[in-house]
Amino acid sequence: MATVWFWLVAALLTMYVVLDGFDLGAGAIYPVVTRTDGERRSVLKSIGPVWDANEVWLLTAGGSLVLAFPKLYASSFSGFYLPLMAVLWLLILRAIGLEFRNHLQDRVWRPFWDAVFFGASLLLAVFLGAALGNVVRGVPLDANGYFFSPLWTNFTTQGARMGILDWFTVTVGVTSLLALAHHGALWVALKTHDPVRARATKAAAWIWPLLVLAVVVVTVFTFRIQPHVPERLREHPLGYVFPVIAVAGLLASFWLRRRAKELGAFLGSVAFLVGMLLSVSFGLYPLVLPATNDPAASLTVSNAMGPAHGMAVAFWWWIPGMILVTAYTVFIYRGMRGKVSIEGEGY
Amino acid sequence: MDQALFYHRFLFAFTASYHYLFPQLTMGLGLLVVILQAMGLRTGDERYDRAALFWGRIFGLTFVMGVVTGIPMEFQFGTNWARFSEDTGGVIGQTLAMEGVFAFFLESSFLALFLFGREKLGRKAHFGTAVAVWLGSWISGYFIVATNAFMQHPVGYETDVQGHLALSSLGALLTNPWLGWQYFHTMAGAVVTGSFAVAAIGAYYVLVDTSPPGDAPRESRAGYGRLFLRVAVPAGLIASLIMAFPTGDRQASHVAEYQPPSFAAMEGLFHTDEPAGLVMIGQPDMDDLRLDNPLEVPHALSFLTYHRWDARVEGLTSFPRDDWPDNVPLLYYAYHIMVGLGTIFIVVMALAGFLLWRKKLIENRPVLWLVLLMAPFPFIANTMGWMTAELGRQPWTVWGVLRTSVSDSSRVTAGNTLFTVIGFMGLYLVLGLLFLFLAHREITHGPLPAHSSHQEV
Numbered sequence: 001m002a003t004v005w006f007w008l009v010a011a012l013l014t015m016y017v018v019l020d021g022f023d024l025g026a027g028a029i030y031p032v033v034t035r036t037d038g039e040r041r042s043v044l045k046s047i048g049p050v051w052d053a054n055e056v057w058l059l060t061a062g063g064s065l066v067l068a069f070p071k072l073y074a075s076s077f078s079g080f081y082l083p084l085m086a087v088l089w090l091l092i093l094r095a096i097g098l099e100f101r102n103h104l105q106d107r108v109w110r111p112f113w114d115a116v117f118f119g120a121s122l123l124l125a126v127f128l129g130a131a132l133g134n135v136v137r138g139v140p141l142d143a144n145g146y147f148f149s150p151l152w153t154n155f156t157t158q159g160a161r162m163g164i165l166d167w168f169t170v171t172v173g174v175t176s177l178l179a180l181a182h183h184g185a186l187w188v189a190l191k192t193h194d195p196v197r198a199r200a201t202k203a204a205a206w207i208w209p210l211l212v213l214a215v216v217v218v219t220v221f222t223f224r225i226q227p228h229v230p231e232r233l234r235e236h237p238l239g240y241v242f243p244v245i246a247v248a249g250l251l252a253s254f255w256l257r258r259r260a261k262e263l264g265a266f267l268g269s270v271a272f273l274v275g276m277l278l279s280v281s282f283g284l285y286p287l288v289l290p291a292t293n294d295p296a297a298s299l300t301v302s303n304a305m306g307p308a309h310g311m312a313v314a315f316w317w318w319i320p321g322m323i324l325v326t327a328y329t330v331f332i333y334r335g336m337r338g339k340v341s342i343e344g345e346g347y
Numbered sequence: 348m349d350q351a352l353f354y355h356r357f358l359f360a361f362t363a364s365y366h367y368l369f370p371q372l373t374m375g376l377g378l379l380v381v382i383l384q385a386m387g388l389r390t391g392d393e394r395y396d397r398a399a400l401f402w403g404r405i406f407g408l409t410f411v412m413g414v415v416t417g418i419p420m421e422f423q424f425g426t427n428w429a430r431f432s433e434d435t436g437g438v439i440g441q442t443l444a445m446e447g448v449f450a451f452f453l454e455s456s457f458l459a460l461f462l463f464g465r466e467k468l469g470r471k472a473h474f475g476t477a478v479a480v481w482l483g484s485w486i487s488g489y490f491i492v493a494t495n496a497f498m499q500h501p502v503g504y505e506t507d508v509q510g511h512l513a514l515s516s517l518g519a520l521l522t523n524p525w526l527g528w529q530y531f532h533t534m535a536g537a538v539v540t541g542s543f544a545v546a547a548i549g550a551y552y553v554l555v556d557t558s559p560p561g562d563a564p565r566e567s568r569a570g571y572g573r574l575f576l577r578v579a580v581p582a583g584l585i586a587s588l589i590m591a592f593p594t595g596d597r598q599a600s601h602v603a604e605y606q607p608p609s610f611a612a613m614e615g616l617f618h619t620d621e622p623a624g625l626v627m628i629g630q631p632d633m634d635d636l637r638l639d640n641p642l643e644v645p646h647a648l649s650f651l652t653y654h655r656w657d658a659r660v661e662g663l664t665s666f667p668r669d670d671w672p673d674n675v676p677l678l679y680y681a682y683h684i685m686v687g688l689g690t691i692f693i694v695v696m697a698l699a700g701f702l703l704w705r706k707k708l709i710e711n712r713p714v715l716w717l718v719l720l721m722a723p724f725p726f727i728a729n730t731m732g733w734m735t736a737e738l739g740r741q742p743w744t745v746w747g748v749l750r751t752s753v754s755d756s757s758r759v760t761a762g763n764t765l766f767t768v769i770g771f772m773g774l775y776l777v778l779g780l781l782f783l784f785l786a787h788r789e790i791t792h793g794p795l796p797a798h799s800s801h802q803e804v
Contacts, residue, residue, distance in 0.1 A: 049459030063444030070436025077425025078756035307513030
């Protein structure tokens with residue numbers, strides 16, 4: 001059951017990154033692809049009706065983590081105290097920027113909230129990546145399975161005083177920013193008209209080679225920092241299917257964008273993100289939070305799991321619950337299919 | 348109390364009290380918007396729809412505040428209360444995850460359709476989205492109160508060898524005897540906040556109007572003010588009554604039954620008494636363990652608690668000092684302010700309701716002033732109610748099972764926690780000012796059809 005929940009939580013987090021990823025990415029490229037107020041509104045309108053529901057995937061992943069792996073939730077949330085508080089601030093500021101911007105029409109109010117929305121989206125993309133980097137790299141866990149990391153110390157990946165930000169996690173953060181900016185650019189291209197569409201396509205074209213480079217670098221770094229990942233792939237070659245999906249998605253997003261197949265290019269990016277995140281999940285399993293000081297102290301699926309009966313019960317309400325959620329999601333995205341128009345109500 | 352624990356508690360108390368200012372308004376307004384739209388559908392009168400759209404805009408603004416201040420609550424279980432999460436996550440994780448799956452998705456998916464889909468969807472489908480959003484907010488409330496009910500009166504669990512709590516029955520967790528009354532008491536409180544807000548704005552629109560009483564055209568702010576009062580005063584009266592009886596009364600008996608030391612502290616009863624009087628006013632003196640300047644109704648506490656005039660009620664001193672709530676005076680004041688305000692709400696709404704029935708409310712400026720000035724007090728009463736529940740739960744995070752003093756994150760220091768306390772206080776001050784500023788703009792514009800802040804390009 002713990003393994004089932006490991007993959008369910010991984011799936012929820014992947015859904016979060018795929019869905020909230022495009023609205024974060026749209027925020028990160030927002031000033032680049034828009035010039036006029038109408039253009040800005042068209043980008044906001046493409047994410048306005050869904051950003052909140054997209055964030056609920058994160059909350060649901062959090063709730064599921066509490067019920068399936070309470071120890072992991074307790075250890076990681078208290079250990080990553082400061083970066084999580086920074087994430088909270090960014091989530092708050094971003095939502096406020098997005099929602100309050102259109103209440104007033106003037107040349108002080110709107111540019112201010114535009115800047116808040118852009119800055120918070122960009123930093124969130126970096127922080128989410130750095131968080132993932134921390135989980136991959138591991139942390140110095142004490143005998144009770146707890147730790148506390150300062151935001152940064154000396155930017156090295158070893159030792160008792162290592163911080164949240166080091167050369168490895170910053171690299172993952174930058175990769176995450178590139179991946180989500182690319183994802184967001186393809187979304188904006190899909191949902192808007194020229195000239196925003198053309199600029200977003202161009203932005204995606206610029207970001208793509210950088211993203212390829214970053215993915216190569218981050219993969220090499222990961223194999224060095226966390227030897228468990230290459231070992232696990234060696235033992236279970238079936239796991240190579242996930243990186244293959246990621247690479248195929250990345251290539252598809254390139255070819256389809258060049259042929260102006262906007263939906264296809266965006267779905268390619270979805271496949272890329274899904275492939276990347278599942279590669280990481282597969283590579284780490286059964287670790288959920290590796291210990292850098294002593295591999296035996298690591299939190300794993302079995303020593304961090306919650307009570308078995310609770311997980312089994314939750315599985316049975318989770319399935320119908322998710323069918324409902326899928327129904328709402330399909331309904332909402334169908335309702336807003338096609339390009340946005342800035343006529344009429346909303347954002 | 349060590350310093351880190353104090354800051355962890357302060358951060359949670361501050362962010363939770365602040366957060367709940369918004370959901371109580373959205374849960375209350377959610378129901379009122381559904382009522383307004385239902386009346387619009389029944390009568391075919393467009394004014395109900397415009398009133399619903401107007402309150403929908405306030406709802407949307409409040410909802411955003413509720414969302415952004417709510418996310419920190421879910422994070423804090425892990426960041427600041429790691430031991431609590433580790434020990435009880437196997438149980439409360441159920442209700443927290445269910446809230447996401449069954450409530451948040453429903454709410455967030457239909458909110459944008461509700462706020463902006465009126466023209467596209469047509470009247471009936473739009474009514475459906477209002478119902479979906481309202482249901483989502485009330486289901487969310489159910490799962491949160493269920494989580495709290497477990498902490499107040501743990502059921503449906505067993506303790507494993509490492510001392511972690513494990514779920515033994517989801518059914519028992521979701522039908523906790525504590526849960527039912529607490530849920531309806533909380534929801535009644537939310538409807539009081541929502542209907543008092545609608546009534547107060549209605550009273551304001553009528554009071555500021557310069558035309559002779561009752562002569563204002565229907566399509567004017569004063570016209571809508573009359574409509575708001577007609578809907579919100581009866582709703583406010585019914586909700587105030589339900590809040591006191593049966594829900595408040597039953598809730599108090601649960602406290603007396605399951606948390607007797609907290610009950611004694613709430614009532615300011617230091618020494619066991621037979622019969623016991625009901626304290627209206629007085630100041631707890633924790634050095635001499637007595638109440639200074641008490642104003643009492645003899646026998647009343649015995650009767651209210653056990654429905655017998657001469658029943659014996661246990662005082663605080665009959666319980667070990669270790670099991671006392673750690674802030675007795677604050678608990679006592681919170682409870683008394685809540686009960687006092689609740690009583691005033693019934694009186695004010697009964698008066699306004701009577702005048703409304705006799706068609707005299709619109710001319711009666713003193714009562715309209717009273718209705719207007721009441722608006723902030725339901726927020727205070729709801730906050731005091733939750734303070735009563737949470738201070739009364741002390742010194743436990745899970746009553747009788749896990750003490751607050753060992754529930755926090757041992758690795759997060761006082762300095763780091765204080766840093767975030769200061770940060771949240773600053774950020775929330777700014778958010779509050781922004782909210783008031785934008786709400787004020789909406790209220791000044793009013794529900795007249797020409798206006799929509801979102802249509803400006």
